[in-house]
């Protein structure tokens with residue numbers, strides 16, 4: 001089995017996932033889900049059955065709509081429409097409110113992110129954000145995050161694959177072994193990086209969406225960290 005490369009101090013490009021790696025995201029999806037099931041409970045539906053249905057439909061629609069808060073809300077709206085004879089103003093207003101809260105949620109950085117980025121930046125490390133979802137929504141969050149100045153740029157793709165990773169490396173002018181991907185999703189961050197020969201650091205988070213939780217393609221090549229501060233010693237900093 002191939003072994004993980006513990007020597008990352010010569011890494012030329014640090015590639016950060018955004019949602020649930022730099023800032024809270026799954027937490028707000030969870031809140032939207034809880035608000036929606038409460039709404040449905042008020043209309044007489046069983047919340048437990050609904051949660052199962054939401055998760056099932058969410059995975060089903062993924063290959064059609066791609067990732068994002070709006071496609072997620074579209075799934076919730078469809079469930080409401082299917083279960084109701086007609087939508088009352090109460091239902092429409094409640095759904096709009098849940099949608100607004102999700103799309104415009106406050107930007108909450110994860111513990112240690114700000115301090116770690118400042119140290120990496122001051123040490124002259126090249127850093128970019130690489131995220132998936134809808135371009136305008138992801139860029140809005142990036143611009144509101146208060147940490148955009150530490151990154152060269154933010155790249156948004158509809159879905160992360162080995163192909164999109166290769167394009168990213170090519171446009172940055174680095175070879176795979178000179179790059180390190182940091183992210184919380186085995187499916188979207190870690191496996192495509194490993195598949196391209198990029199070093200990968202897995203940030204283990206409590207609220208990772210179930211569709212993203214799959215097996216690592218090469219477990220021996222993945223190092224798990226609790227958060228961004230753990231990266232500093234690997235980058236030759238303290």
Ligand SMILES: [Mg+2]
Pocket residue numbers: 017018019020021183184185
């Ligand atoms: Mg993520």
